[in-house]
Amino acid sequence: ANSHFPEKCWCDLNEGVETRSGVFFIPTMDREPCPYRIVDDAGGAFAMGTIGGSMFSAIKGYRNAPQGQKFAGSLKSIKARAPVFGGNFAAWGGIFSSCDCTLSGLRRKEDMLNPILSGGITGAVLAVRSGRGAMTRNFIIGAVLLALIEGVGLGVQHMAARNMKPVQPQLHMGPPP
Secondary structure, three states: OOOOOOHHHOOOOOOOEEOOOOOEEOOOOOOOOHHHHHHHHHHHHHHHHHHHHHHHHHHHHHHHOOOOOHHHHHHHHHHHHHHHHHHHHHHHHHHHHHHHHHHHHHHOOOOOHHHHHHHHHHHHHHOHHHOHHHHHHHHHHHHHHHHHHHHHHHHHHHHHHHHOOOOOOOOOOOOOO
């Protein structure tokens, strides 16, 4: 256990944790401790952005290339734009994870509020050069998007937990078939 985080933030894969709202949470994976989580999330975001950016750039380069040079145009677009997409995603992932770890440390708990606030703060930080109005809008957009993601995740978790409940076997009391 890390001295910066209370013991209740970390749990074993084989045991569930009941939260204050009464939701029985079964963790799906162990998370890295915070200093390593930031680098891990930024790297994962870079990979995801590069792969997604490659697909998007390939289609765009193919459509914009002259006849007979479609494949070359697609490759040229991938080389030019995919690393930019990856870098943008990595910046978002790094800032988000930094905010998430900071909030977890300050609040001394990990719940759904940390990623929601982190999404809002990340949106505001990325819009800081555009002024207060843009920061406010991007804070709201980031927080709402992360709230939707957390809500969908919670719904999927409830459905999975419902399917995992033990079922009492039914005894057939009639004549054998």
